[in-house]
Amino acid sequence: MSIQIDPAAISEPSEEQPRKPAPHPRMSFGKWARTLGWRHLIGIAVVIFALFPIVYVLSASLNPGGTLTGSNDLFRSISLENYSTLLSDERRPYAAWFFNTMIVGVITSVGTVFLGALAAYSFSRMRFFGRRVGLLSLILVQMFPQLLAVVAIYILMRGIDQIFPAIGLNSLTGLILVYLGGALGVNTYLMYGFFNTVPTSIDEAAKLDGAGHARIFFTIILRLVAPILAVVALLSFIGTTSEFVISSTLLTSPEKLTLAVGLFRYVSEETNTNYAVFAAGAVLAAIPVVALFLYLQKYIVGGLTAGAVK
Structure with missing residues (x-):
């Protein structure tokens, strides 16, 4: 028995028309103000x-x-008169202050990142005697404000100045060493939380291939923790370039001052006080910080939040 199929009964599939989304009801102004407007x-x-x-x-x-x-x-x-006065003042060498600040900020941020990363890697990956005590000590030391140590730092640097003047009072090298010691604790603990988010299986796989701790740290781990390194470098740079108390205590020569100490002289002297020139110097001093912040902003959110949850 054969089955007859009517060709007219077979219709070509029609293209479905895209459905228009249902229009959202208009939100009244009062409801918008209560839900979104106040934000x-x-x-x-x-x-x-x-x-x-x-x-x-x-x-x-x-x-x-x-x-x-x-x-x-x-x-x-x-x-632009204030900017011209700022750069042409021979008694207050702004260019030297700017150069000194950049040297101190860059070297301190790089040194802080390197030393902090080494310490954080040791606390995160190695098991040794005194590990927990060392971590707790880092937290306890940061509870004391750095201002309390200014007198002790000055006496220590004065004693060092009598033996090694190159790293004593009125030297940028000595100021950098003081900054490195003060920022090492909090940055180490900050990076320690981020290092713990990196799976240890990566280290184990590299060890099976014959890699040691140094090779794992420099070739693998540092690339994975780049966000926290950028955050620590940015925070260290901002902190050192704007620090006033310690730099004003250790530095005395006009040509070796940093921007924070040098610009203070425009508003601290009773005679020839010029706030507009001070404002011009503050604007120029903010340019490197803003440029660095914009360059590293893609790492900031990830670097600050990734180590917060374990």
Whole structure:
């Protein structure tokens, strides 16, 4: 028995028309204000609160009047006179201060990252006597403010200056060594939490191939923990370039001062006080920090949060 199929009964599949999404009901203004509007208001207020000091200092640096009260009207008069005065002042060598600050900041940040990474790797991967005591000691030491150690640091550096003047008082090398010792504890503990997020199976696989701790650390681990290294370098650079108390205690020669100490002289002297020139110097000093922050911003969020959860 044969089956007859009517060709007319077979219809070509029709292309389905894309369904239009159902329109969302319009949200009333009152409901929008209760659910989303207050967030926008808080965000705008925070942005204004954060940007106003920056805009005010920038306006003061461009104001040729030389006083902060004359800068209340933002950008009323614009001139580069303050920047010219800042760079041409022979009694206050701003270029030397800027160069000194960059040297101290770069060397301190690189040294802090390297030494902190070595210590964090040891605490994270090696098991040795005194490991837990060492970690607790790092936390306890950071509870005491660094300001309490200024007198002790000065006496210690004065004693070293009598034997090794190159690393004693009024030397950038001695200041760098002090910064390295002060920042090693907290940065080591910060990196220790990040190192624990790296699986130990990677180390075991490398050891099976004959790699030692040094090769594992320099060729494998450092590449995996790049975000926390960038965060520590940024925090160390910002902290050292803006530090005032220790640098003002150890440095005395005008040509060896850092920016924080040197710019303070524009507002601390009773005669010839010029806040506008101080503002110009502060604007120029902020450029390297902002540039470094923008360059490393992709690592900041991951580096600060990855080591928080184990």
